[in-house]
Amino acid sequence: MTALAALKDVFTRNLRQSGIYIAFVAIIGLFAVLTDGLLLSPDNLTNVVLQYSYILILATGMVIVIIAGHIDLSVGSVVALTGATSAIVVIQNGGPWWAGVLAALAVGLLVGAWQGFWVAFVGIPAFIVTLAGMLLFRGLTLQVLDNISLSPFPAAYQKIAGGFLNGFFGGNGYDVFTLVVFALGAVAYGVxxxxxxxxxxxxxxxxxxxxxxxxxxxxxxxVVMAFAWQLANSRGLPIVLIILGVLIMTYTVVTTKTVFGRHVYAIGGNLSAAQLSGVKVKKVNFWIFVNMGLLSAIAGIVYSSRSNGAQPAAGNMFELDAIAACFIGGASTTGGVGRVTGAMVGGLIMAVMSNGMSLMGVDQSVQQIVKGLVLLLAVAFDIFNKRRAGAAR
Known part of the structure; x- marks a missing residue:
C-alpha cells in the first residue's frame, strides 16, 4: 500500500473519528487568528486546562454510559452534592482536606450504586432514573448546605485544582520538569x-x-511538546492535568483492553446478542453507573477546589456539556460506538470555542447558540454516516 493510498484509507475507514481531529485543529487555528494569538498564549492555555478539567472528567465517564446505550442527566447535581459534602467535612466541621476528598468519593459511589440499582436490577430506563436523580441530588445539596454557600477551603484543598508542579529541574524562564513529563508521555505514546x-x-x-x-x-x-512548551512558560504542570491524564490513560485501557470494556460495547451494540453471548448485562450496567458516580465525585472535588467553596447551584448544566463532548467526539446516539479519546477531543472543542468566544467578547447567549448548533450538526453527521453505511450494504 502506497503512502497516498494508506493516507486515504486512514481518513475514509472512519470518517467520523478522523474528521473530529481535523475539526479540532481547524477550530484552534480559527480562534487563534480571531483572537490575534491570545488563545494559544501560555497563560490562556493554562486557564483552559483549569477551567474545563471537570467537564473532561465527567465526559470520561459519560462516554462509557453512552456507549452502553444509556444517558446520565444527574452528573451536574452529583458534582454539587459531592462538593457540598466535602465542604461540610472540611469547612464546617474543620476536618482535614483529605477527609473531605474521601467523603465526597464515598457519596459519589453511593449515588452511583443507587442509580445503578434502579437501572440494572429494577429495569427503569436510565433517562428516567437519572432525571429523578438530577432533582433528588440537587434537593439534597440544598438541604446539606442549608441553601447557603460555604467557603473557603484550606490551601491544601485548593491545590487540587489550582496547584502546579514546577521547579524540580530548574529552567531559565520556563519549567524543565513540565517538558520532561510531556516528553516521557510522547515517548510512551509512540511505544x-x-x-x-x-x-x-x-x-x-x-x-x-x-x-x-x-x-x-x-x-x-x-503538538504535545508545543503544548508543553506553553505550559512550561506559564506556571508549570497543573496538578489537575495529572489527574486528568491518569484518568484518560486508565479508562482508555479499561474500554479497549479489558473484558468489562468489551462487554460495555457489546451491550450498546446489540443487547440481545450480548445476553445470548453470556454477558452479565445487569452487573455491567450496575458498575457503569457506580463508575459514573465516582467520576462525578472527582469532578465535584475539582470544581469545589477551583471555586474555593460549595454553592447550591454548582454543577448547573454540566451534564449537558459532558454529553455534548461525547457526541461531538464520535459517540453514537444508539450506543455501541465511542472512545474516551474522542470524548476528550469533543470536550476540548467545546472548551476552545467557549474560551475563544469569551476572548472575543461574544455574548453568552450567542455562545450557547453556537454550541447548540455544533452539537446538532455532530449528531446529524452521525445519522448521515449510519444511513450511508446502510445504503452501501
Whole structure:
C-alpha cells in the first residue's frame, strides 16, 4: 500500500473519528487568528486546562454510559452534592482536606450504586432514573448546605485544582520538569502505537505504511511538546492535568483492553446478542453507573477546589456539556460506538470555542447558540454516516 493510498484509507475507514481531529485543529487555528494569538498564549492555555478539567472528567465517564446505550442527566447535581459534602467535612466541621476528598468519593459511589440499582436490577430506563436523580441530588445539596454557600477551603484543598508542579529541574524562564513529563508521555505514546501496529500486522490487519506511521507520531509529538512548551512558560504542570491524564490513560485501557470494556460495547451494540453471548448485562450496567458516580465525585472535588467553596447551584448544566463532548467526539446516539479519546477531543472543542468566544467578547447567549448548533450538526453527521453505511450494504 502506497503512502497516498494508506493516507486515504486512514481518513475514509472512519470518517467520523478522523474528521473530529481535523475539526479540532481547524477550530484552534480559527480562534487563534480571531483572537490575534491570545488563545494559544501560555497563560490562556493554562486557564483552559483549569477551567474545563471537570467537564473532561465527567465526559470520561459519560462516554462509557453512552456507549452502553444509556444517558446520565444527574452528573451536574452529583458534582454539587459531592462538593457540598466535602465542604461540610472540611469547612464546617474543620476536618482535614483529605477527609473531605474521601467523603465526597464515598457519596459519589453511593449515588452511583443507587442509580445503578434502579437501572440494572429494577429495569427503569436510565433517562428516567437519572432525571429523578438530577432533582433528588440537587434537593439534597440544598438541604446539606442549608441553601447557603460555604467557603473557603484550606490551601491544601485548593491545590487540587489550582496547584502546579514546577521547579524540580530548574529552567531559565520556563519549567524543565513540565517538558520532561510531556516528553516521557510522547515517548510512551509512540511505544504504545508501535506495539499496536505490530499486533495488527501479526493478525494480518491493514495498517498505514511505515513512513506515514512515523509521520503521524512525529506530528503528535510536535503538538504535545508545543503544548508543553506553553505550559512550561506559564506556571508549570497543573496538578489537575495529572489527574486528568491518569484518568484518560486508565479508562482508555479499561474500554479497549479489558473484558468489562468489551462487554460495555457489546451491550450498546446489540443487547440481545450480548445476553445470548453470556454477558452479565445487569452487573455491567450496575458498575457503569457506580463508575459514573465516582467520576462525578472527582469532578465535584475539582470544581469545589477551583471555586474555593460549595454553592447550591454548582454543577448547573454540566451534564449537558459532558454529553455534548461525547457526541461531538464520535459517540453514537444508539450506543455501541465511542472512545474516551474522542470524548476528550469533543470536550476540548467545546472548551476552545467557549474560551475563544469569551476572548472575543461574544455574548453568552450567542455562545450557547453556537454550541447548540455544533452539537446538532455532530449528531446529524452521525445519522448521515449510519444511513450511508446502510445504503452501501
Amino acid at each position: 504504545s502505537q508501535f506495539r499496536t501496529r505490530q499486533g495488527r500486522l501479526r493478525y494480518k490487519q491493514s495498517v498505514e505504511s511505515f513512513p506515514l506511521f512515523i509521520l503521524r507520531l512525529v506530528l503528535v509529538a510536535a
